Amino acid sequence: MRVLVAAIALVGCSQTAPPDDPDLATSNDELTCDLGEPGALAGACYYGSVARAVTAAPLSSTNPPFVAVGGVHLVAGATGNEGVVEFTSSDAGLYNVYLGTPNIPFRIVAPDGSVVASTCTTLVSSSECAYLRRASTYPFAANTAYRLEFGPTTERYVRVVVLAHVPEQVCSAGDLSEQANACQATGEDDVPWPDHSAVSISLDTVYGLHLPSYGGYFSFTPSTTGEYELYLGTPNLPLGISAANEHVRLSCTTTLDADACPAFRRVDRMTLVAGHDYTFGFGETLAAHYQRFTLRLASPTTIHLAPAVMSPAGHASDHLTAADLDGDRALDLVVSNADDLDILHNNGDGTFTELAKHQIAYAGQTVVADFDHDGIPDIVGVTWDGMGPLPAFYLHGAGNSTYTTTSWGDGRDFSTFISAGDLDEDGTPEVVVPYADSVDPDGPAGFVIVAVPSFTVIQDVPAFGHDTGKAIVLDVDGDGHQDVVVADQTTGRIRIYRGDGSGTVTLGDEVALPVGGITGLSSFDLDGDSRPDIVANHHFGLIDVLFNKASGFVTTTIHPNHSDARGIAVGDFDHDGKLDLATSGSDFDSPVDIYLQTGLGFTYTGSLAIPTGHVIGDTISGDFNGDGYTDVVSAGLDGVASFLSTP
Secondary structure (H helix, E strand, O other), rough: OOOOOOOOOOOOOOOOOOOOOOOOOOOOOOOOOOOOOOOOOOOHHHHHHHOOOOEOOOOOOOOOOOEEEEEEEOOOOOEEHHHHHHHEOOOOOEEEEEEOOOOOOOOOOOOOOOOOOOOOOEEEEOOOOOOOOEEEEEEEEEOOOOEEEEEEOOOEEEEEEEEEEEOOOEOHHHHHHHHHHOOOOOHHOOOOOOOOOOEOOOOOEEEEEEEEOOOOOEOOOOOOOOEEEEEEEOOOEEEEEEEEEEOOOOEEEEEEOOOOOOOOEEEEHHHHHOOOHHHHHHEOOOOOOEEEEEEEEEOOOOOOOOOEEEEOOOOOOOOOOEOOOOOOOOEEEEOOOOOOEEEEOOOOOOEEEEEEOOOOOOOEEEEEEOOOOOOOOEEEEEOOOOOOOOOEEEEEEEOOOOEEEEEEOOOEEEEEOEEEEEOOOOOOOEEEEOOOOOOOOOOEEEEEEEEOOOOOOOOOOOOHHHHHHEEEEEEEOOEEEOEEEEEEEOOOOOEEEEEEOOOOOEEEEEEEOOOOEEEEEEOOOOOOOOOOOOEEOOOOOOOOEEEEEEEEEEEEEEEOOOOOOEEEEOOOOOOOOEEEEEEEEOOOOOEEEEEEEOOOOOEEEEEEOOOOOOOOOOOOEEEEOOOOOOOEEEEEEEEEEOOOOOO
């Protein structure tokens, strides 16, 4: 369950106990909680005010009821009232746990029986929230069931709200396309609220709502998927936004200056999906309040990529590699097909002409580098048919777009993936290739580091055995040495093997993703911090983006339109200075989908139409027409499709 904060209040947490609160039990926790984005407490306050009650299980229970937001009725125990409920995290990271009773005996227990220590605890006053009195922050692992244990105590009931800790993302001026229009509204433009029941609202209409003490809510069903901006006249009123039992994450939020915007004091930007029913609920307040608000669709974002231009290539094109093969400073293509390997020359305008065809059956992924230091790029690749070991191939560049083809390998059943990096720091990259015994499931499997052009195995690493998926080379920790990142294609784990410049690697960290079935790994610096981030695509369509931070990886999950992400490419496709994602799927005739990077993740924005005949193929990016912008090229059934950048 994704539990994400989506509230709209600019409130802080008290650092000392408020007068109307009982004393907190002595704790070693520091009262310094930063609950995340502005509005975190107000969102929790709203969900606490509408909480449905469950009856806790005794502390001895091994099957407690699930609670993310709810009132908890405790049960009688041997020495007082007690109870346990369960919360299952989705993503790894910090979670805020809010309680309605501040000094109740409480702890969180992990599946291994260890007690999870909070990183901080802070009190909440009744002026900040009518129902919650305490907030603590805890580090949770991904996809893990935690026990929330209460008692023994004389209390019989406690409110609980668990929300993911979302870092503050402040909207910049460029993020708010509707601010000028919204801020022109006045009180005379208000539409009277008909009653205090749920009301379906319209876009671009200013509503004035006289809230009773118990609050109110409105509903909205968008007809267009996109970014929406919600403008509020009262910034610190409890508000929660949800759809299909999931809380909506804000892209960004900010306050507005009264001189610049007389009508509104706060604006929040969020992604809403067409056809989904959204509820915007105002929580209980100490007295009736007046709230002015308006919901507006942000100006459509332009994807600066032209319709596809097709270039011929071999039948059933699959893997793509872009490199300047002939020294003319234009990116050419190496195209792996079902029956051969094609070398395509870039005509300079992003279209391609076939220069050479090499009869290599079941060609998989390739890498291009000058492996023998003769000034001419060479091509190394693997072959795979899923039925047993096949010889891999080496195309030694001889100049004038000619190549001498030889095979390499030692009888291992290499997978269809290959990566390259200078692990021994001698100026020549090595290749890293996963392998498995296709006949014996208990046979040897893992990945190898291979020197080129001698094709000597430098290191053989078991990794995840037969579950070893794609392995990529990158400098994860920024120490100047290349590392190897390997995926477990069954459980969804990622292992990082640290390099030290010797050519070999040593197992370091392991990262557990929320779901398994990793089908591929890619690496890009998506947030511009000079640290390589990782993109993992899974079976059934999920894509995890692991932002590589100094404190560890922060994971964002994308739910693509197609069933299985096949190719991943990056580029600034809307010209806003942030890198976006382009993905192709494994469905026949699937489009290339564009996910633009916003404040807290990636938002599906549109698809690039593919000519009839496109099929399960790779997608890559680069400046193929020399205009300084990023283009996209995707492999198809009878050629490659170029989506060229536009101004």
